Amino acid sequence: MENLKDVKPVENFDWDAYEKGDVLSTEDRKAAEKTYDNTLNNVSDHEVIDGTVIAMNKREVVVNIGFKSDGIIPLNEFRYNPDLKVGDTVEVYIENQEDKKGQLVLSHKKARASRSWERVNQALENSEIIKGYIKCRTKGGMIVDVFGIEAFLPGSQIDVKPIRDYDVFVGKTMEFKVVKINQEYRNVVVSHKALIEAELEQQKQEIISKLEKGQVLEGTVKNITSYGVFIDLGGVDGLIHITDLSWGRVNDPHEVVELDQKLNVVILDFDEEKKRIALGLKQLTPHPWDALDPNLKVGDKVTGKVVVMADYGAFVEIAPGVEGLIHVSEMSWSQHLRSAQDFMKVGDTVEAVILTLDREERKMSLGIKQLKEDPWATIEQKYPVGSKHTARVRNFTNFGVFVEIEEGVDGLIHISDLSWTKKVKHPSEFTQIGADIEVVVLEIDKENRRLSLGHKQLEENPWDVFETVFTVGSVHEGTIIEMLDKGAVVALPYGVEGFATPKHLVKEDGSQAKVDEKLPFKVIEFNKDAKRIILSHSRIFEDAAKAEERAEKKARRAAKKEEQPMIQNQAASTTLGDIDVLAALKEQMDAENKK
Numbered sequence: 001m002e003n004l005k006d007v008k009p010v011e012n013f014d015w016d017a018y019e020k021g022d023v024l025s026t027e028d029r030k031a032a033e034k035t036y037d038n039t040l041n042n043v044s045d046h047e048v049i050d051g052t053v054i055a056m057n058k059r060e061v062v063v064n065i066g067f068k069s070d071g072i073i074p075l076n077e078f079r080y081n082p083d084l085k086v087g088d089t090v091e092v093y094i095e096n097q098e099d100k101k102g103q104l105v106l107s108h109k110k111a112r113a114s115r116s117w118e119r120v121n122q123a124l125e126n127s128e129i130i131k132g133y134i135k136c137r138t139k140g141g142m143i144v145d146v147f148g149i150e151a152f153l154p155g156s157q158i159d160v161k162p163i164r165d166y167d168v169f170v171g172k173t174m175e176f177k178v179v180k181i182n183q184e185y186r187n188v189v190v191s192h193k194a195l196i197e198a199e200l201e202q203q204k205q206e207i208i209s210k211l212e213k214g215q216v217l218e219g220t221v222k223n224i225t226s227y228g229v230f231i232d233l234g235g236v237d238g239l240i241h242i243t244d245l246s247w248g249r250v251n252d253p254h255e256v257v258e259l260d261q262k263l264n265v266v267i268l269d270f271d272e273e274k275k276r277i278a279l280g281l282k283q284l285t286p287h288p289w290d291a292l293d294p295n296l297k298v299g300d301k302v303t304g305k306v307v308v309m310a311d312y313g314a315f316v317e318i319a320p321g322v323e324g325l326i327h328v329s330e331m332s333w334s335q336h337l338r339s340a341q342d343f344m345k346v347g348d349t350v351e352a353v354i355l356t357l358d359r360e361e362r363k364m365s366l367g368i369k370q371l372k373e374d375p376w377a378t379i380e381q382k383y384p385v386g387s388k389h390t391a392r393v394r395n396f397t398n399f400g401v402f403v404e405i406e407e408g409v410d411g412l413i414h415i416s417d418l419s420w421t422k423k424v425k426h427p428s429e430f431t432q433i434g435a436d437i438e439v440v441v442l443e444i445d446k447e448n449r450r451l452s453l454g455h456k457q458l459e460e461n462p463w464d465v466f467e468t469v470f471t472v473g474s475v476h477e478g479t480i481i482e483m484l485d486k487g488a489v490v491a492l493p494y495g496v497e498g499f500a501t502p503k504h505l506v507k508e509d510g511s512q513a514k515v516d517e518k519l520p521f522k523v524i525e526f527n528k529d530a531k532r533i534i535l536s537h538s539r540i541f542e543d544a545a546k547a548e549e550r551a552e553k554k555a556r557r558a559a560k561k562e563e564q565p566m567i568q569n570q571a572a573s574t575t576l577g578d579i580d581v582l583a584a585l586k587e588q589m590d591a592e593n594k595k
Contacts, residue, residue: 438455
């Protein structure tokens with residue numbers, strides 16, 4: 001009790017506060033508040049600082065920044081970082097220290113954005129690996145959230161292997177490297193592929209260093225192109241060229257393999273520097289030529305499918321990987337080479353005869369014309385000399401017409417054997433290509449497989465008759481149908497033609513005869529063998545004049561013969577007196593001449 005007596009009451013004790021449960025005096029409260037305030041961070045609005053995640057749920061993240069209250073941030077602002085957990089340090093942007101509810105308002109998105117450009121440039125400089133959230137697809141690639149910036153991820157930079165479905169990446173958080181920045185437009189390009197390429201490069205080097213030619217490996221079909229198939233050998237790619245997929249011909253690799261298919265392949269070749277690996281699939285099976293029937297020989301008939309066409313022939317597959325060539329010359333007995341497409345097409349099933357067979361070189365030639373009889377084997381019986389046939393005009397030359405009586409049987413009608421009477425300068429004046437023409441066999445050349453044919457021989461030789469009609473000296477009406485340098489061609493009766501030189505075309509008045517003039521002509525030469533008639537118009541009036549002159553001369557000679565007897569009679573009756581008179585007359589004439 002004595003001690004109690006020594007206790008002194010506290011001055012200015014606040015009994016009202018005590019009643020309310022507050023045991024601190026006003027001064028103590030101020031001191032406590034000051035101490036408490038000193039334990040808090042001094043922050044200001046629109047400032048970026050680091051905070052600590054102290055709690056999380058499916059929608060929100062609670063962040064302590066050392067302030068008197070904690071801030072709440074929506075979880076979707078952290079979707080780029082699915083590994084976020086309590087205790088992680090995150091940067092936040094202070095939007096408001098105290099809203100109407102007294103709540104601290106923070107933003108992680110704005111904090112990232114305020115430092116994003118600086119960070120993304122730094123990541124490019126230091127080749128940092130950063131995380132990003134793939135927001136959506138866009139043309140040619142994806143949009144990635146990196147530090148709050150929308151960066152572009154090209155489709156080719158997603159993975160080292162081609163991507164067939166882009167949508168599976170949307171909403172994923174992945175690691176990236178910044179590969180390009182356009183400072184002017186603030187465009188950022190990122191790559192995921194770049195992260196794994198270095199690792200793959202090392203793997204490739206290790207795999208290639210262990211490769212050997214002839215080694216058989218299992219791989220997965222990674223990509224199929226028109227020229228071959230890319231195989232993933234477990235970190236390194238190899239190519240099976242289209243020609244190494246099958247022993248048979250392959251038009252499309254899809255016929256042989258499909259994507260993601262696992263198959264065994266053999267290493268044909270590889271280049272360590274260029275990291276190229278050539279693979280083969282067909283080499284794992286025996287060559288079809290080795291399995292070809294050993295009894296197959298030249299002359300045997302085979303059936304196959306046309307797999308390739310060319311102008312010069314067709315390749316026929318008689319077994320998978322075993323092909324023979326039917327040259328166009330072996331498709332028909334005809335010597336007129338045509339395109340192989342005239343006889344067959346790809347996909348046709350044809351029967352053929354083996355002409356040559358080389359198992360070592362793995363080559364075979366076939367023929368289909370051999371399935372038919374060679375028409376020249378029995379040519380003398382089928383087309384004997386003197387026999388008449390109908391042929392098809394195939395071609396012209398200056399010297400004649402080439403015709404085909406049947407496929408493989410050709411002949412030539414010489415230009416001189418087209419007509420007995422008409423002088424044909426070129427066969428096109430007489431017939432046309434594709435037309436039918438009647439012929440008679442004149443000669444057989446079996447060695448050269450060619451017939452000599454005639455057309456005019458189908459009729460009797462009219463020159464036997466002309467010989468009796470157009471005798472030398474006979475006169476015939478003719479029309480000039482053509483003027484040449486050496487003379488004129490004259491159409492005569494019976495469809496025959498004659499020829500007159502310029503000097504024989506002079507008319508009686510001295511003028512020259514012209515084309516289309518109809519005049520009488522005299523035959524001055526007839527040559528049956530050469531089928532030549534030489535004519536003259538001038539001779540008609542020239543011969544008439546000569547005949548008249550001859551008649552006059554004859555008449556004068558007859559008159560002279562009548563005068564001679566009279567002179568002789570007169571001479572006999574002359575007297576000597578008459579002779580004296582004549583002598584005197586002669587002397588007188590001589591004297592006058594001397595004067």
